[in-house]
Amino acid sequence: MAFGITEEQQLMINIAREFAANEVRPRAKQVDITDERPLDLFARAAELGLRGILIPEEWGGLGAGLLTQAMISETLAQEGYIGASLVNNLMATPILKVGTQKQKEKYLQRLASGEISMGFGFTEASAGSDAANIETTAVKDGDTWVLNGTKIFISMINADAFLVSAKTNETAPGGISSFIVEKDFPGFSIGGHYKKIGMHGSDTADLYLKNCRVPAENMMGVENKGLHVVLSALDIGRMNIASAALGLAEGAYERAVAYARQRVQFGKPIAHFQVIQHYAADMLKDIELVKAMIYRTASRYDAGESISRESAICKLAATEMACRVTDRAVQICGGYGLTEDGGIERYFRDARVLPIVEGTNEIQKMIIARTIFPKK
Numbered sequence: 001m002a003f004g005i006t007e008e009q010q011l012m013i014n015i016a017r018e019f020a021a022n023e024v025r026p027r028a029k030q031v032d033i034t035d036e037r038p039l040d041l042f043a044r045a046a047e048l049g050l051r052g053i054l055i056p057e058e059w060g061g062l063g064a065g066l067l068t069q070a071m072i073s074e075t076l077a078q079e080g081y082i083g084a085s086l087v088n089n090l091m092a093t094p095i096l097k098v099g100t101q102k103q104k105e106k107y108l109q110r111l112a113s114g115e116i117s118m119g120f121g122f123t124e125a126s127a128g129s130d131a132a133n134i135e136t137t138a139v140k141d142g143d144t145w146v147l148n149g150t151k152i153f154i155s156m157i158n159a160d161a162f163l164v165s166a167k168t169n170e171t172a173p174g175g176i177s178s179f180i181v182e183k184d185f186p187g188f189s190i191g192g193h194y195k196k197i198g199m200h201g202s203d204t205a206d207l208y209l210k211n212c213r214v215p216a217e218n219m220m221g222v223e224n225k226g227l228h229v230v231l232s233a234l235d236i237g238r239m240n241i242a243s244a245a246l247g248l249a250e251g252a253y254e255r256a257v258a259y260a261r262q263r264v265q266f267g268k269p270i271a272h273f274q275v276i277q278h279y280a281a282d283m284l285k286d287i288e289l290v291k292a293m294i295y296r297t298a299s300r301y302d303a304g305e306s307i308s309r310e311s312a313i314c315k316l317a318a319t320e321m322a323c324r325v326t327d328r329a330v331q332i333c334g335g336y337g338l339t340e341d342g343g344i345e346r347y348f349r350d351a352r353v354l355p356i357v358e359g360t361n362e363i364q365k366m367i368i369a370r371t372i373f374p375k376k
């Protein structure tokens with residue numbers, strides 16, 4: 001079996017393929033147009049076990065590992081970014097890594113079953129790439145923390161809870177802590193949705209905390225060391241984006257090649273022109289290179305190795321590749337490639353978001369460069 005995946009894992013991938021073709025594909029265009037989160041597809045993904053791929057069986061997940069998750073995310077992203085988002089359950093990772101037993105008991109099983117969803121809220125007007133430069137504060141009051149601040153660009157804004165970063169000490173190094181904030185906590189509210197170029201259906205909006213009272217037991221990780229909690233999810237987050245980028249590139253490539261075979265100009269299919277053939281060859285070469293890197297990195301993670309540098313390389317390479325390949329796919333399809341009905345431009349728009357989210361590609365280069373030239 002390729003990359004050592006088991007028969008059981010292959011079975012899951014096959015289930016995801018059928019789900020993608022029969023249930024996600026017919027809905028992807030509508031989600032793109034309405035920009036509404038398809039809650040029924042999320043529920044269905046959970047029913048199929050796809051919301052708990054990385055969550056261990058003891059917490060109701062599949063415990064199937066990152067390679068399986070990457071392959072399934074890739075498969076579903078071939079129908080558009082919304083496909084990949086059905087699988088990515090990012091908050092499960094920090095809860096597993098640094099959550100208390102009580103937090104695990106409260107959230108993990110419900111995340112795996114799809115009963116709840118959770119997002120994360122780090123970005124602020126003053127803190128995009130500079131994630132530590134937040135202004136949101138948390139002040140202890142008895143057995144609760146009182147949070148005040150505004151988070152911007154938050155995905156899945158209608159989720160049930162968020163991991164939120166806040167300043168807990170102005171002077172301590174770091175001085176940031178992480179909290180699980182539930183949407184029903186007093187002082188929690190959300191703003192109107194952003195209209196974005198792509199990644200529709202992901203519900204991006206601002207999150208407001210006004211004297212929001214959070215029980216002390218909802219702090220995640222150690223006080224004033226909240227950035228460690230954020231860091232604990234970064235490798236998986238980057239790999240999720242890389243796998244989504246790979247799937248988007250494959251989806252656009254397949255559609256462009258199919259179009260080239262049937263579009264006749266100058267008396268023959270445009271696939272007969274060498275320039276189109278070379279476009280396709282380059283696209284396939286780019287896809288296969290990135291695929292090998294992602295599968296290898298995910299396998300290394302599953303084997304217990306550190307992938308901090310490799311996950312940054314995967315995110316950088318895959319998202320740049322997806323932008324190139326989806327752009328070429330539009331070019332191959334000519335005017336049709338620019339139309340909503342053609343369905344190719346949606347891949348191009350979705351792909352364009354990916355070099356910016358989950359740490360911009362410039363930040364990925366910084367991370368990689370630091371491993372080449374470590375600070376003395």
Ligand SMILES: Cc1cc2nc3c(=O)[nH]c(=O)nc-3n(C[C@H](O)[C@H](O)[C@H](O)COP(=O)(O)OP(=O)(O)OC[C@H]3O[C@@H](n4cnc5c(N)ncnc54)[C@H](O)[C@@H]3O)c2cc1C
Binds near residue numbers: 123154199361362363
């Ligand atoms: C669709 C979408 C969904 C998102 N979802 C979430 C979410 O769920 N939760 C959340 O917390 N955040 C979320 N974000 C925010 C996202 O993480 C930030 O947009 C991203 O980290 C970049 O921050 P910024 O937009 O403020 O850009 P900036 O940090 O202002 O960067 C602007 C430009 O400057 C470059 N730059 C910045 N610093 C450096 C440097 N030191 N060296 C070189 N170049 C640099 C950047 O790479 C970029 O090109 C989302 C964003 C989008 C667009």
